[in-house]
Structure formats: C-alpha cells, structure tokens
Amino acid sequence: MAEVINSRKACSVSPLKMSQPIGGALALMGVHGCMPVLHGSQGCTAFGLVLFVRHFREMIPLQTTAMNEVTTILGGMENIEQALLNIAQRAKPQIVGICSTGLTETKGDDIVGYLKLIRQRRPELAELPVVYVSTPDFKGAFQDGWAKTVAQIVEELVEPGAARIDDQINLLAGSHLSPGDLEEIRQIVESFGLRPILLPDLSGSLDGHIPEDFTPTTLGGTRLEEIRRMGASRATIALGEQMRGAALALEMKTGVPHLLVDRLMGLRSVDRFLHLLAELSGRPVPQVYRRQRSQLVDAMLDGHFFFGGVKVAIGAEPDLLQNVGHWLAELGCELKAAVSTTESIVFADLPVERVCIGDLEDLEQEALGCQLLLTHSHGRQMAARLQIPFYRIGIPIFDRLGAAHQVLVGYRGSRSFLFEVANRLIAAREEEEGAHWPGRGPHEEAARACQCQEEDQRTG
Amino acid sequence: MSNLSEKVQAVFQEPGCAKNRAKSEKERKKGCTKQLQPGAAAGGCAFDGAKIALQPITDVVHLVHGPIACEGNSWDNRGSKSSDSHLYRMGFTTDIQEMDVVYGGEKRLFRAIQEAIDRYDPPAVFVYQTCVPALIGDDIDAVCQAARKQFGRPIVPVQSPGFAGSKNLGNKLAGEALLDHVIGTEEPAYTTPCDVNIVGEYNLAGELWQVKPLLDHLGIRILACISGNAKYHEIASCHRAKATMLVCSKAMINIARKMEERYGIPFFEGSFYGISDMSDALRNMARLLVGRGAPEELLSQTELLIRREEQRAWEKLKVYQKRLAGKRVLLITGGVKSWSVVSALQEVGMEIVGTSVKKSTDEDKERIKKLMGDEAHMIEEMTPREIYRMLKEARADIMLSGGRSQFVALKAMMPWLDINQERHHAYAGYEGMVALVAEIDRALHNPVWQEVRLPAPWQEG
Numbered sequence: 001m002a003e004v005i006n007s008r009k010a011c012s013v014s015p016l017k018m019s020q021p022i023g024g025a026l027a028l029m030g031v032h033g034c035m036p037v038l039h040g041s042q043g044c045t046a047f048g049l050v051l052f053v054r055h056f057r058e059m060i061p062l063q064t065t066a067m068n069e070v071t072t073i074l075g076g077m078e079n080i081e082q083a084l085l086n087i088a089q090r091a092k093p094q095i096v097g098i099c100s101t102g103l104t105e106t107k108g109d110d111i112v113g114y115l116k117l118i119r120q121r122r123p124e125l126a127e128l129p130v131v132y133v134s135t136p137d138f139k140g141a142f143q144d145g146w147a148k149t150v151a152q153i154v155e156e157l158v159e160p161g162a163a164r165i166d167d168q169i170n171l172l173a174g175s176h177l178s179p180g181d182l183e184e185i186r187q188i189v190e191s192f193g194l195r196p197i198l199l200p201d202l203s204g205s206l207d208g209h210i211p212e213d214f215t216p217t218t219l220g221g222t223r224l225e226e227i228r229r230m231g232a233s234r235a236t237i238a239l240g241e242q243m244r245g246a247a248l249a250l251e252m253k254t255g256v257p258h259l260l261v262d263r264l265m266g267l268r269s270v271d272r273f274l275h276l277l278a279e280l281s282g283r284p285v286p287q288v289y290r291r292q293r294s295q296l297v298d299a300m301l302d303g304h305f306f307f308g309g310v311k312v313a314i315g316a317e318p319d320l321l322q323n324v325g326h327w328l329a330e331l332g333c334e335l336k337a338a339v340s341t342t343e344s345i346v347f348a349d350l351p352v353e354r355v356c357i358g359d360l361e362d363l364e365q366e367a368l369g370c371q372l373l374l375t376h377s378h379g380r381q382m383a384a385r386l387q388i389p390f391y392r393i394g395i396p397i398f399d400r401l402g403a404a405h406q407v408l409v410g411y412r413g414s415r416s417f418l419f420e421v422a423n424r425l426i427a428a429r430e431e432e433e434g435a436h437w438p439g440r441g442p443h444e445e446a447a448r449a450c451q452c453q454e455e456d457q458r459t460g
Numbered sequence: 461m462s463n464l465s466e467k468v469q470a471v472f473q474e475p476g477c478a479k480n481r482a483k484s485e486k487e488r489k490k491g492c493t494k495q496l497q498p499g500a501a502a503g504g505c506a507f508d509g510a511k512i513a514l515q516p517i518t519d520v521v522h523l524v525h526g527p528i529a530c531e532g533n534s535w536d537n538r539g540s541k542s543s544d545s546h547l548y549r550m551g552f553t554t555d556i557q558e559m560d561v562v563y564g565g566e567k568r569l570f571r572a573i574q575e576a577i578d579r580y581d582p583p584a585v586f587v588y589q590t591c592v593p594a595l596i597g598d599d600i601d602a603v604c605q606a607a608r609k610q611f612g613r614p615i616v617p618v619q620s621p622g623f624a625g626s627k628n629l630g631n632k633l634a635g636e637a638l639l640d641h642v643i644g645t646e647e648p649a650y651t652t653p654c655d656v657n658i659v660g661e662y663n664l665a666g667e668l669w670q671v672k673p674l675l676d677h678l679g680i681r682i683l684a685c686i687s688g689n690a691k692y693h694e695i696a697s698c699h700r701a702k703a704t705m706l707v708c709s710k711a712m713i714n715i716a717r718k719m720e721e722r723y724g725i726p727f728f729e730g731s732f733y734g735i736s737d738m739s740d741a742l743r744n745m746a747r748l749l750v751g752r753g754a755p756e757e758l759l760s761q762t763e764l765l766i767r768r769e770e771q772r773a774w775e776k777l778k779v780y781q782k783r784l785a786g787k788r789v790l791l792i793t794g795g796v797k798s799w800s801v802v803s804a805l806q807e808v809g810m811e812i813v814g815t816s817v818k819k820s821t822d823e824d825k826e827r828i829k830k831l832m833g834d835e836a837h838m839i840e841e842m843t844p845r846e847i848y849r850m851l852k853e854a855r856a857d858i859m860l861s862g863g864r865s866q867f868v869a870l871k872a873m874m875p876w877l878d879i880n881q882e883r884h885h886a887y888a889g890y891e892g893m894v895a896l897v898a899e900i901d902r903a904l905h906n907p908v909w910q911e912v913r914l915p916a917p918w919q920e921g
Contacts, residue, residue, distance in 0.1 A: 009572075009575060010554060010568045010569075010571035010572040010574075010575055011523065011552055011553075011554065011571070011572035011573075011575040011576050012528075012531075012532075012551075012552070012553050012554070012555040013550060013551070013552055013576075013579075014535075014536075014550050014551050015528060015531060015532035015535065015551050015553060015555070017528050017532050017555070018528065018529075018532050018533050019527065019528045019529035019532055019533055021529065022529070022533055037499065040591070040622075041505045041507075041591055041621075041622035041623045042496060042501050042502075042503060042504065042505050042622070042626075043504050043505025043506075043507055043508045043530070043622040043627075044505075044529055044622070045501075046502070046503055046504040046505065046508060046627075047504075047508070047529065047530070047533040047534040048533055049864065050534070050537060050863075050864065051533055051534070051537075053863060053864055053867075054537070054863070057867070058867060059844070059867045059868070059871070063499050063500075063501075064498070064499075064501055065498045065499070066496035066497065066498045066499075066501045067623055068496070068623050068624075068625065069621075069623045069624060072591075072595065072623050079498040080498070082497070082498040082499060083498035083499030084499065085499070086497060086498065086499030086500045087499040087500075090499075090500060090843075101529065102526075102527040102529060102561075102591065102592040103591040103592055103595060103622075103623065106561055106591075106592050106595050106596060107595065136527075136558070137526075137527035137528055137529040137530075137592070138527040138528075138556055138557055138558050138560070138561055138592065139557070139558050141528070210871055210873075211871065214844065214845045214848040214849075214868070214871070216843075216844065216845065378535070378536055378551075381536075381546070381549060381550070398537070
C-alpha cells in the first residue's frame with residue numbers, strides 16, 4: 001500500500017537515523033560477559049557510549065581500537081591485536097565482538113584475515129571467541145547493524161544440536177524491543193511451559209538491576225552455552241522482520257525451523273502470537289492472558305473515542321514503525337506522515353500513503369496538520385514547533401526516565417501504550433479548549449479542567 | 461591532508477602551552493597526546509572536540525561532512541543555552557553513502573551547503589571534516605572556497621577528522637579554524653574601552669548568564685564569548701576587544717595567544733567556579749582593561765562589587781557550612797575543574813579525598829598541589845572498578861564527575877553530582893557556587909540513601 005520514497009537531499013537535517021556499528025554494538029550487549037569493540041577512531045565509541053548511557057542510564061561496556069591517521073593508512077591489525085590483548089587482560093570477557101566502522105571499511109581492513117594471524121601469533125587469544133561484523137557507517141542504519149550482528153553471532157557460535165530439546169524455543173529479538181518488552185515476552189512464552197533462549201537478551205544486561213560486583217563487561221544477557229545450545233531447539237521465532245535473516249541462518253546451520261512474528265502490538269498481533277505458542281506447546285492459553293485480552297478489548301472500547309480520525313506522524317526504524325503504525329491504525333488513527341531510516345519490506349502493507357526514508361526535517365514537513373507525533377527524543381524540538389502532543393518511542397530517549405522499561409508489546413503493553421497516548425491527546429484537547437475561553441481567571445480555569453475530567457470519566 | 465598535518469603541527473608547537481615549552485624539539489613533533497591504548501581508551505576524537513568547541517555558536521549551520529555516525533549518533537546532546545537563535549541545536553550532515561565514498565563526496569557537500577543556505581539562511585556555515593571524507597581525499601577547503609564565492613557568505617572549513625587525535629586536539633583545531641577564517645573578518649558596530657572576550661566558555665546550563673550581570677554592573681561588555689551563546693558576527697569582530705579571559709585551562713590557548721600576537725590583546729587565565737576564583741577573574745579583567753585605557757575607577761568599582769557579592773554569597777553559604785563541614789568529596793573530572801572546583805568546595809569546609817588529573821596540565825597540577833598541600837590526592841588514572849571499591853568502602857561521601865561515570869557511584873549506593881557538559885544546573889559565579897553547594901547538600905541529605913541501602917528482609921548475612 002505504502003509507496004517508499006528516498007529523500008533526495010544532500011543535506012540531512014535533524015537526523016532520525018543512527019549508524020550501523022552502534023546497532024551492532026548494542027546487540028552484542030545482550031550477550032553475557034561480552035565486550036563490544038568498534039574498530040575505528042575513538043570518537044565512534046565515545047558517541048555510542050554517551051548515547052546508550054543517556055538512554056539506558058546504565059554503565060555501558062564499549063571499547064575502541066583507537067585508530068589514528070597512521071594506523072588507518074597502514075591497516076589496523078596491530079590495533080586489533082593490542083585491543084584484544086588489553087581487553088582479555090583487563091576485562092576478562094567470555095566473548096569479544098568487533099564491529100567495523102566507515103573509516104576502516106574505507107581503508108579496507110581485512111579483519112577476518114587479521115584475526116586468523118593474531119590467533120596464530122598469540123596463543124593466549126586462541127580460545128577467546130571473537131565475533132566480527134562488517135558494519136560500515138555509510139550504509140544502512142542502526143537496525144541493519146543489529147540484524148547483521150545477530151546473524152553473525154548465530155553463524156559463529158551456534159552448534160548443530162545432536163538431540164532436539166522439545167520444550168526449548170529460540171527467540172531472536174529485534175532492536176525495536178526494549179528490555180521491558182523482552183521481559184514481557186519471556187513471561188508469556190514461559191507460561192506455556194516452554195523454555196525460551198532469547199538472543200540478544202538486553203533484559204538480562206540493560207534492565208537496570210544493581211549488580212553484586214562491578215564488571216567492565218556486560219553483566220547478564222544470553223550466555224555463551226545457551227547460544228551454542230540453540231541448535232537443539234524445537235523452533236526459532238524471529239521477533240521482527242529484521243530477524244528473518246538470523247533465523248534463516250540458524251535454520252541453514254542446524255535445521256531448526258523458523259517462524260516470523262513481526263508484530264507484537266495490538267489485539268490481532270498478540271492473538272496470533274499466543275495462538276502460535278499454544279500450537280507449539282500443545283497447551284491452552286493461560287487464564288491470565290485471557291483476562292488481559294478482555295482488559296485490552298475494554299481499553300480499546302474506552303479509548304476509541306479519542307483515537308478516531310486523529311492524524312499521526314511517526315518517525316522510527318522500520319520494525320518499530322510497523323508495530324506502532326499498525327496498532328494506531330487499528331485504533332482509528334490516520335497515519336499521515338511516516339519517516340524511517342532504512343529500506344525494509346515491512347513498509348509494503350503499512351496503512352499510509354507513503355513512507356519516506358529520511359530525517360526529522362522530512363517528517364516535520366509531512367506532519368503539518370498532524371495531531372500527534374511519535375519518535376525518539378530528538379523529536380522534542382519539532383514537537384515544540386508544531387505544538388502537538390509527543391510520545392517518545394525508540395532509541396534514544398534521553399529526556400525521560402524509564403526508557404528501558406517501556407513495555408509496548410503483549411496485551412498489557414498494548415494497553416498501557418493506548419492509555420498513555422490517549423491521555424496525551426486528552427490533555428492537548430483540554431489545553432486547546434482552555435485557550436478558547438477568554439477572560440477567565442486561573443481558578444475558574446482549574447475548576448473547569450476538573451469538570452472536564454469528571455465529564456470525561458462519566459462519558460468515557 | 462597536508463593542510464591538516466600543518467595545522468596539527470602548529471597546535472603541537474603552540475608556545476603558549478606550558479607543556480610544549482617543557483618538551484624537546486623531538487618530543488614536540490610527537491604531539492600533545494599520549495598514544496591511545498586500543499582496548500583501553502576512553503573519550504572523544506578530534507571531531508568531537510571541534511564540534512563541542514564551536515557548536516554553541518548559535519546562529520550558524522554546523523554541517524558535518526561524513527557518514528551518519530558522526531552527527532546522527534551525537535547531535536543535540538549538550539546543554540549549551542542560547543538567548544536568541546536555536547539553529548545550532550539542529551543537526552546537519554551530508555550523511556555520505558557508499559557511492560560518495562567511491563566517487564568522492566565533494567559535490568554532495570557543495571549541494572548540502574546550498575540546501576542549508578536555501579532553507580535556513582544562516583550568516584555562515586561551518587563545515588566539519590570527518591574521518592571517511594578525509595581518507596578519500598575530499599578537499600573541504602576548496603569546496604568551502606567555491607561555496608563562499610557562489611553564495612557570498614562565509615563558509616568555514618574545520619579540519620577535524622577524528623583520527624587526527626583526541627578531543628583536546630579537536631578543541632584546538634576548532635580554534636585554528638576561527639583564527640584562519642573568522643576572527644578579524646568583520647568590524648563591530650562600535651567599541652568601548654571595556655570590551656572583553658571570554659574564550660573557552662560554553663554557556664552550559666546558562667552559566668554565562670550568571671556572570672554577565674556582574675560584568676554589566678561594572679560596564680564591562682562581552683564583545684564575544686567563544687563560543688557560548690555567540691553569534692557569528694560577534695566572533696568575526698572580536699579582534700577589537702581590549703582584553704581576553706581564558707576559561708577552560710588549555711582547550712583554546714591558541715586563540716588567546718594568537719590574538720595577543722596579532723592584535724595585541726592581553727589575556728589572563730581564570731575560572732568562574734568558586735568564590736575566590738570568581739573574584740580573581742573580575743579583578744584581573746579590570747586590571748587588564750585599566751592597563752589598556754579604561755577609567756581608573758573600574759578597579760575600585762570592582763572591589764566594591766566583589767565585597768558585596770562575596771558577602772552575599774557567604775551569607776547564603778552559612779546555612780550549608782554546618783551541614784557539609786568535613787564531608788568527603790571524590791572529584792573525577794579533568795582540566796580546569798580539577799582545581800577550580802576543589803578550591804570552591806574547600807571554601808565551604810568540605811574535604812577532597814581525591815581529584816583526577818588525567819586531563820590536567822602541569823599548571824593545573826601545580827594549582828592542586830597548592831590547594832591540597834601534596835600530591836597524595838591526585839589520581840592519575842582510576843579504573844571504574846577502583847572507584848566503585850573506594851565508594852563501596854565509604855572512603856568518600858559523594859562523587860562529582862561527568863555523566864558517563866555516574867553509575868559507578870549510583871550502583872555503589874553513593875550520592876553523585878554531574879559537573880560536566882550534560883548537567884542542568886549552572887554553577888558559575890557567586891550564585892552558581894551557592895547553587896553547587898545547595899545541590900551537593902540536596903544530594904547528600906536525601907533520605908533515599910538510607911532507603912536504598914536497606915537489605916531485603918529475606919536477605920541473609
């Protein structure tokens with residue numbers, strides 16, 4: 001349905017997009033005992049680090065090979081070797097992940113070759129698992145880096161299983177799922193008596209728990225032995241279109257069949273997911289979710305008054321755009337403006353006239369006349385200019401607390417999203433109505449607002 | 461590239477820098493920064509430094525020539541405030557793609573400059589060079605020159621590819637760009653005998669505005685601040701100032717010194733943090749101005765103002781002195797703050813158990829020695845794990861640092877305060893000092909610390 005337009009500008013203004021390498025690095029942070037490394041100038045790492053620190057409000061393990069002018073020209077083998085030695089000695093990781101950057105890709109460093117030579121030269125590194133992913137900054141976006149990295153982890157580490165473990169399920173998580181989302185999904189899957197292995201599992205590492213001791217590597221996340229065991233699972237569920245590649249790679253390698261669950265927001269999508277789990281496990285849907293489903297239906301009935309016909313602008317990575325866009329459309333919103341960061345097939349059936357692959361400036365131009373904006377924190381300037389309610393989704397969210405725990409998936413997540421967005425629309429309407437009442441004092445104003453709410457409660 | 465290496469060499473040879481003077485010819489060639497350790501490095505690159513230094517110029521387009529990473533991952537993340545234009549808060553980048561890497565990105569850059577001018581009509585465009593276009597040989601100087609001819613306004617190339625070196629080097633490269641292309645290209649509408657420049661102040665959280673009323677009161681005009689809340693025209697015409705104050709220990713020493721060399725503007729180094737430092741800054745400013753022909757009474761007026769403001773500040777601080785006396789602070793920052801904040805906190809009777817000197821110059825270290833009596837409290841390098849242990853063992857009551865290391869303190873259930881670029885509170889001037897102490901007090905005495913340290917009732921031991 002949606003036509004895809006590539007922004008033809010030479011100058012990207014107020015970028016929506018982030019780069020591939022840090023998408024890859026974040027995926028690596030969902031693996032336990034890992035030290036992600038960016039092979040490039042140290043600024044690449046510093047920027048990624050600050051971005052994630054502000055979003056997750058957590059320590060972020062991320063290192064750099066600290067390339068300079070000379071090493072770039074001569075090739076970065078020694079830097080990679082030094083980095084691995086230093087990291088192995090100081091951080092003692094169980095696994096190291098290396099993502100390349102635009103600089104080293106332009107030079108054309110042959111990292112696979114380097115790693116072979118380094119392992120020969122340095123017996124102390126021979127046993128250290130190293131996953132290398134090619135993620136040039138000048139191609140694709142955050143989500144692509146994440147997807148490539150997960151596929152690479154699967155390629156490198158999963159071992160073909162000898163015997164099938166009947167209740168074990170692989171869940172490959174896309175970058176659009178927060179630690180809170182993953183927690184919710186894990187609970188749902190476990191309630192069917194299945195034992196899920198999540199990869200990458202940010203809910204273990206970046207969920208904001210207080211660790212017993214201090215480690216420089218990731219703490220929590222998918223364990224190495226779990227990743228190796230994925231080849232023995234009964235099935236793989238790819239959560240998000242971006243995980244299709246990784247799921248296919250896993251199937252090619254181990255024969256574990258895969259299914260794609262690209263949407264987990266909204267009644268229909270969650271219904272499908274639970275039905276699938278029921279079939280996989282041979283168990284009925286647990287009572288708790290039947291109840292949650294009817295709560296969501298009720299919330300939709302209560303909420304539809306506020307969503308019907310509301311024009312919406314969304315700026316997000318493809319898989320997140322797909323989830324949020326469809327759910328809002330199902331609630332009666334009209335998607336008027338949609339901007340994303342990279343090519344994807346999920347745009348095809350998105351209920352919007354066109355999807356622009358561009359920046360927030362493009363979104364702002366398309367969003368004229370919209371009554372609601374959803375994008376990451378960088379949209380705050382634009383929301384202020386347009387004077388419309390703003391709901392933050394995606395990464396980075398640096399000016400509000402709880403980004404890591406924002407749950408959008410499942411019946412519960414869909415319901416809380418519905419309420420929060422509806423409440424913003426209601427508040428905006430109240431403000432607007434207040435603005436059209438000239439000559440009222442502040443006290444009358446407050447009293448009227450109370451009345452309004454009471455009326456809403458009576459009618460809603 | 462030759463241009464860049466010349467620039468880098470020029471910065472390394474900077475005679476105003478005490479560090480450089482102490483080096484042999486051969487050492488100087490090697491450069492300012494220690495060779496970074498792969499796998500054990502932290503901190504930004506030269507581009508990061510250049511962007512930080514110039515980004516606060518409010519009314520120009522800051523166009524980053526490079527792939528999405530450099531701008532897309534980092535824009536809109538500093539709390540530098542503006543009283544006028546908000547153009548500087550938008551991110552502009554050429555977002556170069558694979559084809560540009562193969563065929564060169566110069567045409568795209570030219571078109572991007574044109575688009576930015578068409579849509580936002582800024583008085584100038586700053587173009588930042590990053591790693592990838594530098595490696596493939598995009599000549600941004602030539603593109604900027606062509607664009608300047610075409611569009612009839614200043615297009616300023618900033619040579620700052622990340623691989624050139626550290627964040628501090630980037631600060632200086634930004635300074636070089638201003639010296640080469642901006643400073644002295646325009647004239648101020650009028651001048652006064654009390655015109656000053658402030659160099660190395662970024663108006664974070666609006667700190668400049670805490671100092672400006674004091675200067676206004678004395679009739680001192682800030683001709684240009686480089687670069688907090690600055691407009692392009694102010695910087696272009698700042699060569700007519702009578703004196704320069706250099707904040708921030710060494711990031712922009714090259715601007716202050718070269719302006720002295722070229723235009724005879726004397727400079728002094730000072731800080732707005734802490735009561736006595738603030739007073740010294742005002743005194744020095746008045747002294748330099750009077751030396752260049754400002755009326756004599758400026759000196760006595762300054763003393764009057766200082767006396768009044770100090771009295772007022774101490775009045776306000778009295779409340780906290782009792783509450784904070786003897787509290788131990790761990791200070792993990794660098795450069796100028798490693799000593800200026802120390803003296804400020806000592807003034808209210810707090811004890812500094814350690815201050816990091818990783819980014820401090822020799823002069824900074826001398827100052828710390830003077831303040832703290834010995835070197836025992838200087839921390840050259842401390843791993844997060846060591847800091848964590850130190851806090852866990854309660855060898856400090858509060859940690860002050862930049863945002864990135866906050867979790868070391870928080871996870872150890874220890875109070876923490878942000879004193880770097882992402883903070884939301886202004887700590888400059890007399891008022892700022894009171895604000896800083898009030899914030900420390902608020903952090904230390906929050907009952908939440910008792911709450912979070914409660915063990916769960918089912919916990920053993």
